Structure formats: C-alpha cells, structure tokens
Amino acid sequence: MKAVAITQRVSLVPAYGERRDCLDQAWTKFLAACGLLPVLLPNVTKAALALCEGAGIAGLVLTGGNDLAVLGGDAPERDAVENALLDLAERRGLPVLGVCRGMQVIQQRFAISLRRVEGHVAQRQVIRINGEPKEVNSYHHFAAFDSRPPLEVWAVAADGVVKAIRHSAQPMTGIMWHPERSAPFSPADVELFRQVFGVEGCAQLF
Template identity: 40%
Template sequence: MKVVAVSQRVDVIPERGENRDALDQRLVTLLLVAGFIPVPIPNGLYLQTPDGGVIHDALDDWLNAVSPQAIVLSGGNDIGQCSARDLTESRLLDHARSHNLPVLGICRGMQMIAHSEGGELKPVTGHVRTRHTLSGQIVAEVNSYHSFALADCPEGFEVLARSEDGEIEAIRHLSLPWEGWMWHPEREAFFASHDVHRLKKLFGE
C-alpha cells in the first residue's frame, strides 16, 4: 500500500495555550478505503522568523524518513491564518514537484495549490454548508464548506468542474499528477464511488 502524507489543520485552544494539529478521522478512513496508508505530517517542522530567517528545519528529514508516494493537502484554516501550516504545505508542494508525486488538494488544499501557482482567491457566498451539482468533466452532486473560491484558473491548470453559479470546483495540472477538489469527499455519509475511483486513479493503485 502506498504511503500518503496528509497535511493537518491547526486548531488554536486559547484556554490551554495550545496550537493543536488536527485531522478528521474520516479522511484517514477514506484513504484506507481507497487502499492507501495515511501519515499525518506535523506543522512546525519548518519554522521561520517574521523576516524570513529559519528557526529550524526538520521537514526534509521527515520526508526522507517517511518517503511518501503521494500527498493530500487537507481542508480547514484560511491561507494566511497559520504561517506554520502555510510553510509546511508550500514545502510539500515543492517536494511533490521535484519528485513528480501525485497531489490532491481538498478545499483549502485546492486553494493552496492555486495560491502557490500565483492564483488569486476571492470571497464567495452560498458555498457554506450546502450542496452543488457539478458540470464539466466531473458531473456529480457534492458538499460545499468554503467561503473563498478561485478567482480564475491558475496558469498550467485546467478546470475540471464548476458549480451552478459558475465557480471553479475542481482543477487539474496539465503536466503534473495534481488535482484540487473544493468539496470534502470525507464528509459524505457514504463515500462517493466517483471520489474513491478518482482518488485511486490519481494516486495509482
């Protein structure tokens, strides 16, 4: 079974003075169902000072030890909300590019892929706690939990699906095995067969 590195959201717990990494157990289950071994990656392996100086960098050591064969950028947190997570995911994308690894970006993860390629985000309404019917190369009904959307398709990518109101819901890189989905496949009561099949195809069974 292929090992998949999975990024984690950051939950701030003020009463305990803690910043906790968190991962929905349903995402772990989805990856297992698809035939992969998920390994959560801690935020904070690579930290910088505000002026860009490196505090410590153990991310390469982690990647060498785990040797992931694919990467999932999970949902949660807005870009810019947690610098440790932003830095971690940016480095993961650099690693994936240099090693030609498959990447799936889920919700914020898709936004992070677009952001890393110079794409712009915009606020969007009507996309939180609702469902959409997709059109395009992916035709399906999916959930929606995001308040930001892609302003346009980043260079080097194509749009795979749009919602009824024309917002970009899925993208694919034209040369790298990278996809972004704005929906959360792990949050369905029963995992959609089209999501599982597409995940297997992207990562390679």
C-alpha cells in the same frame, strides 16, 4: 497499502495555550477505502519534510481547514509547511491532491486570484465535471472564478466557481469538496484518489 503524506489543520486551544495539529478521523477511514495509508504531517516544516523523505510515501494530500494566511487565516505555519511540501513533491514528481484549502494552496502557488464567496458553506451543490452533473458538499469561504496555464479547470459550480483543477504537466489535482465528509463515501471520489495515487484496479476518470 500505499502510504500517502497528509497535512493537518491547526486548531487553537486558548484554555491550554496550545496550537494543535489535528485531522478528522474520517480521513483515515476514507483513505483506507481508497487502499491508502495516511502519514500525518506536523505543521513544523523540517519535521514534515523529514517524514516525507523517510516514510516512502507515494504522494501528498493537502487537506481542508484554516483559511490561507493571505486571506486572513491564523495558521501561517501551515502555509509554510504546505508550500515546502509542494516544492518537495515537484522535485520528486510525487502526485498531489489538494482538498478545499489544499486546492487553494495550489491555486495561490500559480497566482490564481481567490475572493470571498457566498453560499458555499455547509451546502450541497450540483457541479459539472467535464459537462456531467455531480452532487458534492461545499465548505469554503473563498474561491476562484477562472484559471490559467498550467492549471486546467475540470469542474465548475452553477455560479462559475472553479470546483476542480489539474496541472497540465505535473501530477497535481485539486478539488473543492470534502470526500471524507460524505456518508457513505462516494465511489467516484474513491476512484479519483485511487487514480491520482496509482492504486491498481481503478477506473480512468479524466
């Protein structure tokens, strides 16, 4: 199995005075279905970078959870870690797949405007992927309605919200739905992850 680094949300636990890094167990199960093994990264920049450098990772997954700090989120340390990880991925040519918030981190990096949207939390939506319909889940408060080079749009919702992007020159992809929350896992999502991270035997999706 290929190992991929994966980021975690920050969970505040006032009763214990703790800021915890956490990841839904479904992520490990989903990645296993893709032929991938997760290396969980802490929201401590130097430690996260050291793990990536020493673990022989094949790529990076930026997960969902926590709004970006510039949008009112309460986990600025996570923003710092994920931006440092994107720097590392660019230097090493590592593939990156951003999910929900993770896609927004990529969009913010390229100065794409994000704004609050309604009707995109705990919903099922039909989106268009290269013109073809696909039903996905949706759990986000902020979104973009356009893009600019080098980010290309390859999926949109009926209201015009951008639901998936890819970088025109780097192995960087973003999706706004949560593949780990589908039960059973979507074969198309599994194939997408296998394609992005170069797992053998996958179909070409785009």
